[in-house]
Amino acid sequence: MSTVEHASAQRKSLFTPFNIVAAIILAAGLVVTVMRFTGGLGAVTNLDQNNPWGIWIGFDLLCGVALAAGGYTTSSACYIFGLKKYHAGVRPAILTAFLGYALVVFALGYDVGRPWRLPYPIFVQQGTTSLLFEVGLCVMIYLTVLFIEFTPAAFEWLGFKKIRNIVVKMTLALTIFGVVLSTLHQSSLGALYTIVPSKLHPLWYSPYLPLFFFVSSICAGLSMVIFEGTLSHKPMHHLMDKEYLDNHDGLILGFGKGCSLILFGYFAIKVIGLAYDNNWHYLATGYGAWFLVEILGFVALPSFLYAIGARDRNIPLIKWAAGLTVFGIIVNRFNISMVAFNWQLPSQLRYFPSWGEITISLFVVTIGVLAFRFISTRMPIFYEHPDYKGEH
Amino acid sequence: MLRRTFLGLLGGAGALAALPATAGAAGKHFGPHPDTMAVLFDATRCIGCRQCEKACNEVNNLPAPEKPFDDMTVMDTERRTDDKTYTVVNKYATEKGGVFRKMQCNHCLEPACASACFVRAFKKEPNGAVTYDASVCVGCRYCMVACPFSIPAYTYNDPITPRVVKCTMCSPRLAEGKLPGCVERCPKEALTFGPREEIIKIARARIDAYPDRYQHHIYGEHEMGGTCWMYLSGAPFSEIGMREDLGTTSAPELTSGALAAVPMVVGLWPVLLGGIYAVSKRNQKVANAEKVMAVKNALTKASSEAEKKLSEELKKADVANKRLIEVEVKKAVEEALSAKDEDAASSEEES
Amino acid sequence: MEFFTLQDYYTHTKGIVYLIMGGILVAATLYWQFLMGGNRKDD
Numbered sequence: 001m002s003t004v005e006h007a008s009a010q011r012k013s014l015f016t017p018f019n020i021v022a023a024i025i026l027a028a029g030l031v032v033t034v035m036r037f038t039g040g041l042g043a044v045t046n047l048d049q050n051n052p053w054g055i056w057i058g059f060d061l062l063c064g065v066a067l068a069a070g071g072y073t074t075s076s077a078c079y080i081f082g083l084k085k086y087h088a089g090v091r092p093a094i095l096t097a098f099l100g101y102a103l104v105v106f107a108l109g110y111d112v113g114r115p116w117r118l119p120y121p122i123f124v125q126q127g128t129t130s131l132l133f134e135v136g137l138c139v140m141i142y143l144t145v146l147f148i149e150f151t152p153a154a155f156e157w158l159g160f161k162k163i164r165n166i167v168v169k170m171t172l173a174l175t176i177f178g179v180v181l182s183t184l185h186q187s188s189l190g191a192l193y194t195i196v197p198s199k200l201h202p203l204w205y206s207p208y209l210p211l212f213f214f215v216s217s218i219c220a221g222l223s224m225v226i227f228e229g230t231l232s233h234k235p236m237h238h239l240m241d242k243e244y245l246d247n248h249d250g251l252i253l254g255f256g257k258g259c260s261l262i263l264f265g266y267f268a269i270k271v272i273g274l275a276y277d278n279n280w281h282y283l284a285t286g287y288g289a290w291f292l293v294e295i296l297g298f299v300a301l302p303s304f305l306y307a308i309g310a311r312d313r314n315i316p317l318i319k320w321a322a323g324l325t326v327f328g329i330i331v332n333r334f335n336i337s338m339v340a341f342n343w344q345l346p347s348q349l350r351y352f353p354s355w356g357e358i359t360i361s362l363f364v365v366t367i368g369v370l371a372f373r374f375i376s377t378r379m380p381i382f383y384e385h386p387d388y389k390g391e392h
Numbered sequence: 393m394l395r396r397t398f399l400g401l402l403g404g405a406g407a408l409a410a411l412p413a414t415a416g417a418a419g420k421h422f423g424p425h426p427d428t429m430a431v432l433f434d435a436t437r438c439i440g441c442r443q444c445e446k447a448c449n450e451v452n453n454l455p456a457p458e459k460p461f462d463d464m465t466v467m468d469t470e471r472r473t474d475d476k477t478y479t480v481v482n483k484y485a486t487e488k489g490g491v492f493r494k495m496q497c498n499h500c501l502e503p504a505c506a507s508a509c510f511v512r513a514f515k516k517e518p519n520g521a522v523t524y525d526a527s528v529c530v531g532c533r534y535c536m537v538a539c540p541f542s543i544p545a546y547t548y549n550d551p552i553t554p555r556v557v558k559c560t561m562c563s564p565r566l567a568e569g570k571l572p573g574c575v576e577r578c579p580k581e582a583l584t585f586g587p588r589e590e591i592i593k594i595a596r597a598r599i600d601a602y603p604d605r606y607q608h609h610i611y612g613e614h615e616m617g618g619t620c621w622m623y624l625s626g627a628p629f630s631e632i633g634m635r636e637d638l639g640t641t642s643a644p645e646l647t648s649g650a651l652a653a654v655p656m657v658v659g660l661w662p663v664l665l666g667g668i669y670a671v672s673k674r675n676q677k678v679a680n681a682e683k684v685m686a687v688k689n690a691l692t693k694a695s696s697e698a699e700k701k702l703s704e705e706l707k708k709a710d711v712a713n714k715r716l717i718e719v720e721v722k723k724a725v726e727e728a729l730s731a732k733d734e735d736a737a738s739s740e741e742e743s
Numbered sequence: 744m745e746f747f748t749l750q751d752y753y754t755h756t757k758g759i760v761y762l763i764m765g766g767i768l769v770a771a772t773l774y775w776q777f778l779m780g781g782n783r784k785d786d
Contacts, residue, residue, distance in 0.1 A: 042548030049474050049545045052533035080665050082672030113531020113546070113554035121510040125528050128757035129750060131647055132534050133510035134654055137761075172669065173772055180661045180768070184654055191650035195508055195538045198638050210650045344635075425747040506750050516748050617749075644749045651757060658764040662771040670779075 022366050029363025032356045036110055044356030050342060051351035058337035059361050060107035062189055063330050064100055065139070066213070069221030070228070071097025071146060072175075072182040077258075079175045088244040089251045091153055091381045092232070093225050098146040099368050099375075101139060107364045131191045138185035142178065149174050156385040157378060164388075187214040193336060201340035203282050203291040206273040209336075215266045220329040222259040223302075226252050226322035236376060241383030253310055256318035259325065260306030267299045287340065294335060298328025424501050428520040428620060429566065430588035431575060432595050433494050435625040435632060436605055437582035440467060440481055440492035447577035448479045448496075451562065470633065473497075475547045478559040479574060486627035493632040494574070494583075497522060497543045497559035498612060499620035504643035508538035513556075520588065520620040521561035529555055540616050540638050561620065588620060595624055617642025 036044045047054050074093035078086045109115035122140060127133045148167060155164035190213025197205050206212065229248065233240075240248075274280065282288045302325040309318035338351060376382060446461035448454070455476050459466050467483040472495065479496035503522045506514035511528045514535065524544075531554050536544045545557045562572035570576070575583040584594060595610045611629050612622035615638050623634065630636050746752040 036551075038551055040547075040549045040551040040554060043551075045548070047546075047548060049472060049536070050542060052536035052546060076665070080669045080672070082669070082676055111532075113533070113550075114529070117511075117528070117530040120528055120530055125511045125513075126758060126761070127510040127512045127754070128761055129507050129644060129647070129651065129753045130510040130534065131650060132508065132532060134651075136510060173775075176662055176665045176669075177768065179665055180658060183657050183661060187657075188650065188654070191647065192534070192537075194650050195504060195643050195646050196540070197646065198540045198635060199537075207649060210653065420752070422746055422749045422752055502748055502750050507753075512754065516750060518747070642749065644753050648753070651753070655760050655764050658767050662768070662775075666771075666775055 022370060025359075025362050025366045028359050029366070032359045032363070033110075035356065036360070041111075041113065044354065044360075046352060046354040046357065048349075048351070050345060050349050053337060053341075054351055055338070055353045055357050055361055056107055056111040058334055059330070060111070060364055061104055062333040062337055064104040064107065064364075065186065065189060066217045066220040066329050066333060067224050067326065068097045068100025068104070069182065069186065069217040070225040071100075071149075071221070072178045073218055073221035074225055075149065075175045076179050079171055080179070083254070085247055086251050086254065088241075088247045088382075088384075089225060089229070092229065092376070093221075094146065094149050095153070095372065095375060095381055096224070096228060098143070098150045099371050101143045101146055103364050103368050104139065105143065106367075107360070110360055131188045131195070134188040135185045135192070138181045138188065142181040142185065145174055145178050145181065149178070153375075153379045153381055156380050156388060161387075182217070183214055186217040187211065189213050190336075193341075196341075199342055199344065200336065201282075201287050201343040202277060202279050203274070203287055204336050204340040206277060208269060208273045208276070211269060212266070212273065215262065215269065216329055216332060219259055219263050219266060219325055222255045222262070223322040223325035223329075226255055226259075226319060227326050230319045230322070232372075232376070232382075235373075236382055239377065239382045243384060244382050249315055252315055252318050253313060256306045256321065257310040259322070260303050260310060263299055263303035263306065263325065267295060267303060270295050270299065287343065290335070290339070294328070294331055298324065298331055302328060424520070424588060424618070425518040427518045428501075428588045429561075429585065430520060430591040430620045430622060431561075431572065432584040432591045433621065433623050434582050434584070434598070435491050435493050435623065435627070437580045438481070438492040438494065439580055439582075440464070440483055440490075441579065442481055443577045443579060444494060444574035444583065445477070445479055445481060447573040448559075449477075451565065451573035452478060452560070454478065467492075473543050473558065474545045475549075475557045477545075478557070482633060484627070484632045486631040488627045491625070491627050491632050493623070493625070493634070495543075495633075496574075496621065497561070498541055499559075499561050500616055500642070501619065502617040502642035502644050504538040504540055504616065505535035505544060507643040507647060508534045510534070517563055519561075519563065519566050521563035521566065523560055523563050524556055524558060526553075526555040531555070538643060540635070540643075591622060595622060598624060614640040616640070617645070 032044055041047055045054055045056075070093040074086060074090050077083045078090050105118075108118065112118065118136075121127060121130075121133050121136050148170070152164050152167050155161075155167065187210035190209035190211075193200050193205065194207065194209055229252070233248075274283075283292065302321045305317060305321035305324065308314065309321055342350060442461045442464070449457065449461070457476065467481070470482050471477075471480045473480060479494060481492050481494045484491050484493060499520055499522045501516075503514055503516055505524075506512070506516060506522065510532065511530060513525045513529045515523050515525070517523055531546070533546055533556075535556060536542075536546060543558055547554045547557060562570070565572060571585055572583075575585045584591065586594070592610060592613060595613075599606045599608055599610075605626055607625050607628060609629070610622050610624065611634060612619035617640065623629070625632055625634075628636075744755065746755065
């Protein structure tokens with residue numbers, strides 16, 4: 001069949017530009033990996049005594065978790081809110097989320113000093129007052145939930161009918177657990193910073209930080225589903241079945257509309273946060289200008305673009321708005337973890353990522369893309385397995 | 393439509409959950425342990441001899457510094473505690489001239505590092521010291537992020553056994569009945585060790601005795617919920633590198649609101665989401681049933697209409713038939729009559 | 744049990760709350776099945 005033909009064609013053209021770039025990044029990543037685990041964090045990072053967290057936390061953890069929110073938003077839209085027409089979008093979203101979280105944990109293995117002790121907070125000694133304990137516990141359980149949610153695709157591929165049907169029966173419970181756990185750890189990532197009012201710039205510090213992180217994670221999740229659907233549309237088109245393709249525009253319109261509304265709410269609570277702490281006067285400073293760029297350019301603007309796109313049924317505009325939202329979420333997480341963090345320090349003591357840190361971050365993203373390609377070209381992700389058609 | 397409304401609801405419910413920002417200990421008070429010891433640093437007495445740094449290095453078996461302790465040029469740049477140093481003395485140019493100030497872990501009454509640590513590697517001892525246990529430390533460095541005084545340091549260049557480094561208030565020496573290394577060595581009595589309550593009394597007495605010499609503030613009495621290391625200074629504290637904007641709210645209080653919201657989500661989210669699921673399923677069922685009914689009604693309506701039409705057609709056909717017969721009969725009669733007339737006429741002509 | 748710091752007090756209470764949270768998740772699943780599993784004539 002056509003998939004088989006394509007697979008063999010792919011094998012022939014192994015030296016595509018994408019594959020070559022990926023191979024270079026993987027090779028560089030392996031080199032830095034060896035340096036990291038033989039020379040310590042100091043050998044490859046720009047971290048220092050004042051700046052203990054760099055892009056491995058700011059990008060790999062904070063952005064990684066936020067951008068993997070597509071899993072719980074899509075599955076809850078379909079299975080809890082009863083929007084069955086989005087069903088075809090659930091599997092790609094779950095797979096992205098699972099890979100996203102797996103890679104977050106993988107990247108933490110580079111960042112923490114003794115990664116082999118990562119299970120300690122849960123199994124050895126529980127620091128229950130730490131928000132990071134909350135994050136760790138939720139991420140661990142949620143990774144398991146996502147794995148179980150993903151397994152039906154693998155079981156269909158392998159032909160394990162019985163166990164596949166058992167897992168499918170647990171869909172509702174798994175989805176609800178997923179939303180509970182996501183709500184908790186998405187918000188707790190923001191709450192990590194509630195302990196440092198003295199180090200985080202007042203425009204970004206707020207007692208509402210957990211809520212900001214949670215609400216923006218929904219926007220990130222919805223936008224990421226649109227954005228990623230756009231990216232995988234061309235290379236994966238031959239794998240997509242009629243249901244996926246027929247519903248794709250509907251999904252983009254629906255998610256775009258939803259995201260527009262939630263971004264409106266996110267903008268509103270950001271302004272409320274500003275008023276709650278009476279931070280208006282900071283708006284006239286340099287940090288204030290950057291804050292305005294963030295909430296006007298990366299929150300209000302995409303919300304409006306989404307709305308126009310949804311009204312005019314302008315799919316390309318919605319896709320652009322999705323890209324802008326995703327970028328905006330990354331800007332926000334970078335601001336909180338790096339730009340506005342330690343703002344009281346003189347500029348020569350501030351942090352800037354090293355090449356080693358950037359390489360590892362690219363390395364992790366590349367592994368994610370390759371794993372997604374590997375799985376989605378083999379398992380029923382973009383199409384329904386013929387044995388289980390129309391069964392939802 | 394449904395999903396948007398409900399996702400909005402989610403956000404709203406989250407806001408509600410985040411509300412009890414000070415749910416904390418509900419009026420309970422947790423005083424420091426009665427055995428809590430403290431140290432007072434008096435910046436007006438410190439001469440910047442770095443003997444405390446040297447003593448600290450010796451009693452804690454820390455690696456030798458790059459420049460010896462009698463080299464005073466290191467004070468030209470502001471230093472901080474790092475992975476080889478528990479304490480440093482810095483020199484600050486102030487309105488009252490050059491002032492020296494010692495820096496080390498302040499041993500908070502409610503330590504931010506302990507509150508932030510997810511393996512409880514930090515412990516507030518009854519004697520006041522905040523100690524660190526490297527045997528459970530994962531190395532996440534959240535303690536360093538959380539510390540408002542930026543004290544904990546990390547051995548970044550150790551690939552196998554990296555750990556957090558900070559002053560222990562010489563807890564092992566205190567257990568032996570000795571003074572902390574730096575306090576013991578100080579030649580000018582700039583450091584005073586004693587029970588925390590006594591130390592506060594001493595500090596207050598000094599301010600009262602020399603109100604012109606001191607700032608009327610004991611730094612650390614209330615900062616971040618209070619510390620075991622407290623400071624007196626002649627120059628404003630902000631001029632000797634100490635932050636005056638930290639506030640008196642302790643670290644566990646800062647995170648208590650967020651922590652209080654967590655169990656509420658677990659308790660109420662399944663209810664809310666399960667409810668939404670049930671409602672949307674019910675709506676779907678009703679909608680489906682309505683659809684079925686509508687189809688059925690349409691069918692019955694269509695069939696009854698067809699029947700009506702048929703009978704009407706039949707009736708019409710009946711009428712038409714009758715008329716046809718009538719017409720035929722009429723025609724026949726007329727024909728018969730005209731034949732009769734013609735016969736009569738022809739017979740008249742014939743006769 | 745006597746606590747000398749808010750930190751120790753929270754460690755204790757949050758520890759119990761975390762255990763209760765686990766219990767709630769299990770209980771909610773079971774209770775849902777109980778609630779939805781009755782007479783199926785009219786659900």
